[in-house]
Amino acid sequence: MSAPSTGPALARSAYITPATSNVVSSRVLKKYFQGIDMMIPSYYDAPTISEGSMPMRGDDRQTGRMFSYVSPEERVPADHPLRVIRRLTDAIFDRLSPQFDRLYSTMGRPSIPPEKLLRALLLQGLYTVRSERLLMEQLHYNLLFRWFVGLSMDDPVWDATTFTKNRDRLLEGAIATAFFHEVLVEANAARLLSDDHFTVDGTLLEAWASQKSFRRRDMPAEPPDDPGNPSVNFRGEERKNDTHQSTTDPDARLYKKSTGSEAKLSYLGHLLTENRHGLIVDALVTPATGTAERDAALTLLNDLPGERRRTVGGDKNYDTRDFVREARELGVTPHVAQYPETERRGSAIDGRTTRHVGYHISQRKRKLVEQAFGWMKTVGLLRKLHHRGGPLVHWIFTFAAATYNLVRLRRLLTQPV
Numbered sequence: 001m002s003a004p005s006t007g008p009a010l011a012r013s014a015y016i017t018p019a020t021s022n023v024v025s026s027r028v029l030k031k032y033f034q035g036i037d038m039m040i041p042s043y044y045d046a047p048t049i050s051e052g053s054m055p056m057r058g059d060d061r062q063t064g065r066m067f068s069y070v071s072p073e074e075r076v077p078a079d080h081p082l083r084v085i086r087r088l089t090d091a092i093f094d095r096l097s098p099q100f101d102r103l104y105s106t107m108g109r110p111s112i113p114p115e116k117l118l119r120a121l122l123l124q125g126l127y128t129v130r131s132e133r134l135l136m137e138q139l140h141y142n143l144l145f146r147w148f149v150g151l152s153m154d155d156p157v158w159d160a161t162t163f164t165k166n167r168d169r170l171l172e173g174a175i176a177t178a179f180f181h182e183v184l185v186e187a188n189a190a191r192l193l194s195d196d197h198f199t200v201d202g203t204l205l206e207a208w209a210s211q212k213s214f215r216r217r218d219m220p221a222e223p224p225d226d227p228g229n230p231s232v233n234f235r236g237e238e239r240k241n242d243t244h245q246s247t248t249d250p251d252a253r254l255y256k257k258s259t260g261s262e263a264k265l266s267y268l269g270h271l272l273t274e275n276r277h278g279l280i281v282d283a284l285v286t287p288a289t290g291t292a293e294r295d296a297a298l299t300l301l302n303d304l305p306g307e308r309r310r311t312v313g314g315d316k317n318y319d320t321r322d323f324v325r326e327a328r329e330l331g332v333t334p335h336v337a338q339y340p341e342t343e344r345r346g347s348a349i350d351g352r353t354t355r356h357v358g359y360h361i362s363q364r365k366r367k368l369v370e371q372a373f374g375w376m377k378t379v380g381l382l383r384k385l386h387h388r389g390g391p392l393v394h395w396i397f398t399f400a401a402a403t404y405n406l407v408r409l410r411r412l413l414t415q416p417v
Contacts, residue, residue, distance in 0.1 A: 089406070267385070284300060380403065
């Protein structure tokens with residue numbers, strides 16, 4: 001029998017059994033076994049010969065199966081946030097079905113169902129999908145999107161151009177406004193709306209048009225030197241809305257929100273929110289002018305149903321004598337922020353209004369309308385408009401307001417009582 005190996009050979013051995021340890025000299029044992037520092041072989045030094053067990057590594061073979069036995073309904077978790085929104089919209093579309101019928105002819109080739117089209121537009125706002133073309137791409141492979149819209153695994157997805165043309169059909173039928181009001185019906189049925197206290201505000205909506213398109217009305221358009229990015233020099237030119245107009249979006253107007261800020265081709269979006277939960281009760285888009293916010297506020301207040309005393313909160317822009325007087329004529333107490341007293345002007349309201357606790361509550365509740373604007377501009381993609389023309393911009397703005405209300409309703413309806 002050969003002598004046992006020592007040194008490096010012992011270090012390479014997988015195991016040291018009692019039989020082998022008897023023949024190893026005590027000097028070698030002292031060298032390699034010193035208390036708790038005994039050499040322990042690694043787990044992965046085990047024999048590489050398979051003894052009937054399966055390999056640990058998973059199989060990466062990719063097979064294209066022809067059939068799937070799991071439906072999209074089963075794949076979406078039961079507590080997914082979209083389930084509440086889907087349930088609300090299904091009830092709304094059932095009530096809007098007669099109005100949908102009036103938009104379509106009784107004969108001809110079937111078009112995109114309006115319910116599916118509106119659900120797809122809801123996804124575009126909820127998930128910040130920047131274009132209809134990208135939305136159609138998502139519908140091709142996103143199972144969650146297909147489930148929410150109502151498409152099966154094998155249903156074809158529409159062309160982006162076809163999708164936008166069918167959306168314009170809903171524009172002619174004022175479906176966005178009808179959908180917005182039906183969302184409010186759901187909120188009112190859950191007793192989530194306030195009938196007495198409101199907040200009004202406006203925001204700048206940057207138009208889908210460049211400064212280069214803002215040209216004089218009385219001058220014929222010259223052929224551009226570069227059709228993709230023409231060279232236009234308007235430095236030193238006095239440009240006004242009375243004499244100039246955008247060739248890209250004629251309804252947009254050159255406007256700046258405050259002194260010293262940049263003038264942009266814009267619209268003004270206006271919201272009226274209730275003060276209980278910050279839900280939007282009305283929305284409006286107007287041309288961008290200096291008095292548009294106050295004029296739109298009076299229009300929104302005048303459209304409120306019923307004849308009861310109400311309050312409306314607002315920022316300093318609404319603190320003018322004309323607005324305060326006309327609001328009071330409508331039976332609305334203006335709880336607007338006071339303009340600081342100067343030599344040229346002061347506040348249109350006094351201590352008879354500001355001494356009440358309700359005034360200070362209205363001022364605290366003003367932030368709710370800012371939250372709505374913030375969501376619509378960031379998530380809802382309204383910071384920079386992607387559509388042209390006043391009617392279409394108003395349609396998109398109203399639909400975004402309805403989408404925001406659905407998001408708020410989902411949270412409010414799932415809160416424990």
